[in-house]
Amino acid sequence: MEITATRRTMKSGGNGQAPHRATDSFTIVLFLLPAFVLFTLFVVYPILRSVYFSQFNWNGLGPAVKYVGLDNFKRILTDKIFMTAMKNGLLIVVLSLTLQLPLSLALAIMVGRDLPGRVFFRTVFFMPYVLSEVITGIIWLGLFNAAPERGFINALLVLVGIQPQTFLGNIHQVLACIFAVLTWKYFGLHMLLFMAGLQGIPKELEEAARIDGANGWQVITHVTIPLLASTIRTSVYLSVVGALTQFNLVWIMTRGGPVNASEVMATYMYRYGFVRLWLGYGSAVALVMLVICLIFSIVYLRLVRQPDYLGSY
Amino acid sequence: MTPISPSYHRRATMRKALPRALQYLVLSIFTLIVIVPIVILVFGALKTRGEMYSLPYTIPNPPHWENFGKILSQPTFWTMLRNSIVVMLGTTSGVLVICSMAAFVFARLNFRGKNLAFNFLTLGLMFPITVAIMPVFLVIRQMQLTNTHLAVILVQTAFQLSGNIMILHGFFQAIPAELQDASYIDGCTAFGFFWRILLPLARPALSAVGALTMIASWNDLLTPLVLIDVDKLWTLPLGTMQFQGQYGQDLALVAAFVTLSAIPTLIFYLFAERQIVSGLTAGALKG
Numbered sequence: 176m177e178i179t180a181t182r183r184t185m186k187s188g189g190n191g192q193a194p195h196r197a198t199d200s201f202t203i204v205l206f207l208l209p210a211f212v213l214f215t216l217f218v219v220y221p222i223l224r225s226v227y228f229s230q231f232n233w234n235g236l237g238p239a240v241k242y243v244g245l246d247n248f249k250r251i252l253t254d255k256i257f258m259t260a261m262k263n264g265l266l267i268v269v270l271s272l273t274l275q276l277p278l279s280l281a282l283a284i285m286v287g288r289d290l291p292g293r294v295f296f297r298t299v300f301f302m303p304y305v306l307s308e309v310i311t312g313i314i315w316l317g318l319f320n321a322a323p324e325r326g327f328i329n330a331l332l333v334l335v336g337i338q339p340q341t342f343l344g345n346i347h348q349v350l351a352c353i354f355a356v357l358t359w360k361y362f363g364l365h366m367l368l369f370m371a372g373l374q375g376i377p378k379e380l381e382e383a384a385r386i387d388g389a390n391g392w393q394v395i396t397h398v399t400i401p402l403l404a405s406t407i408r409t410s411v412y413l414s415v416v417g418a419l420t421q422f423n424l425v426w427i428m429t430r431g432g433p434v435n436a437s438e439v440m441a442t443y444m445y446r447y448g449f450v451r452l453w454l455g456y457g458s459a460v461a462l463v464m465l466v467i468c469l470i471f472s473i474v475y476l477r478l479v480r481q482p483d484y485l486g487s488y
Numbered sequence: 489m490t491p492i493s494p495s496y497h498r499r500a501t502m503r504k505a506l507p508r509a510l511q512y513l514v515l516s517i518f519t520l521i522v523i524v525p526i527v528i529l530v531f532g533a534l535k536t537r538g539e540m541y542s543l544p545y546t547i548p549n550p551p552h553w554e555n556f557g558k559i560l561s562q563p564t565f566w567t568m569l570r571n572s573i574v575v576m577l578g579t580t581s582g583v584l585v586i587c588s589m590a591a592f593v594f595a596r597l598n599f600r601g602k603n604l605a606f607n608f609l610t611l612g613l614m615f616p617i618t619v620a621i622m623p624v625f626l627v628i629r630q631m632q633l634t635n636t637h638l639a640v641i642l643v644q645t646a647f648q649l650s651g652n653i654m655i656l657h658g659f660f661q662a663i664p665a666e667l668q669d670a671s672y673i674d675g676c677t678a679f680g681f682f683w684r685i686l687l688p689l690a691r692p693a694l695s696a697v698g699a700l701t702m703i704a705s706w707n708d709l710l711t712p713l714v715l716i717d718v719d720k721l722w723t724l725p726l727g728t729m730q731f732q733g734q735y736g737q738d739l740a741l742v743a744a745f746v747t748l749s750a751i752p753t754l755i756f757y758l759f760a761e762r763q764i765v766s767g768l769t770a771g772a773l774k775g
Contacts, residue, residue, distance in 0.1 A: 202678045203599050206589035210649055213586065214609055217624060217646035225623035282518065285511050292512075298761060299519050302526075305757045305764070307707035309725040310750050313732050314525050317532070317739065324544055325739065327528055359521070364768070371769035391507075420618040423709050427729060441618050448622045449714060461622035465615055472614035 222465065229459035235452045247459035257460070260431075260438040263350060267418040267439070270354050276410055279362045280403075283369030284395060288378065297370060300363035308360070312427030315356045319343050319428075343429055346436035353437055356424055361417070365410045372406030373399070408479045415475075416468060440464050529750075532743035540740045555744030565748060567720060568727035571637065572706060575723055578641035579705040580698055583648045588694065590649075591656035592682050596668060606657075612650030617643070618710060625714045639715050640723075644705050652697050655770060659693035660686060696767030699760040706753065724749045 229247055233239035251257050282300070286293045303311060319342040320326025329339040342352050376399065384398045400407070422441035425431060431438040431446065444464065448457020532540060533555055534548035559565050593599075594606050617624070624643055625634075633639040663686060671681045687694070709725040716722060722730065728749045732742050757764070 209586045210590040213646045221623035221627040464619040468615040
């Protein structure tokens, strides 16, 4: 007892934090250095540097000398194609929040805590998440093929007597197709998060609500979903940032086409920055995307309590 | 423990029978939606080019392994596989070492400006690499590191730092303070505590972070796409995309290539599912 008491007083007030010692300073510097160097050199410095490059008309050969001020930004914000890209990005965000997340939530509730076979369903539904976007994109490129003898979905349509569709080649269908693939790939991730969230809700709460006369729907809307709030917040965040910065699937399946119908901000940036090598303009596009992401992040994190994990997805 | 009358249970069971059948129906439909595309891919890989047109969706009968043979007998696939492994191992070991050191300092030691430093290093949570790839390319070019695996490893590691420091920070904080105090009384230094006590205890957390990083690095397309244009250095995702562009007409061959590049991921997933799931959920649930 006494030892405990002494040890408590030894501590400099933090919970579980060690008292500061001379050797610790050395450890602190040594241990933080690699993270700081890497993060500064390859994340922070490039972004700051791009603020400079974004004010040049620069094709990448030789140094950037043709200063154009804010012209690149003016041009981006008045470019119809960039506006289409933003609109498409927002549409994917809206669809993700209104269709993909509710679907994942419904499936998670359906599998629940103790449905026999829940681990099997989780394993299957999460599988597309671990496949690369390249593999996913190529698989669906095949499935959406316009010819019924090459595209499985058209084969199914023909089977039930519907005309085959051009899907990825159709400016009115292409975005819906891409959204379907995004959902196929990512609903398992959100479902997994929701399932884990459900594990954290005591079963007794839902049972108590039932005994008090709530029906199944009321239990879900008044007990389960409010208690899942923090998981839902994380899911919403991941969805929005993921949708705003989507590149791989769109690039592999359509390159942003046909006639820019599936253009998103990242494919626009890639086309100008890397394909045409307009490095100054590309840097400006990247900055616009970054600012959009930061504004969303900051506003969102202000509005809701900060989720702990927003990392790689 | 909660007193629930037996009749409640009986009623509940009866009320559950029908919805349960419906539940399984819906879940089975989604199982099919997930599985069928993958099955069609594998079926295609086992067919000849001619069968791909005449019988595109049937079970391959008999299965033709020639497509796999054609790909595996060329050095291309093996080179890409090796490149992917090099990059993945580099990034994963970098992330594990750097993030565990930084997370340890943040979770276990005190110093002035700690919050500021932590907020700085976790800034990366607010945007993915896509929005920074253009400037990153320019800096790598300036350092004359384009067309090296080192560049891919450094960039992937740098962008994995924020999320993984956050995850490990949470795990490290959960280890009881008494262990640290006791180790200090026994004469351990901060480094000794980190090395002998914290790391062994945090093994599940480290394997979760490791598994997530391996997948992220293995599947990454954008970083190698932008930083590498020598085909000998291509990783699997990049190589698969180029292969599809080049042999797009031979659907069976493309299917075989895609199947082969999916196999390592799927095997890894089946073995490391627990680590992946715990890594992803550990972060999400503390919100």
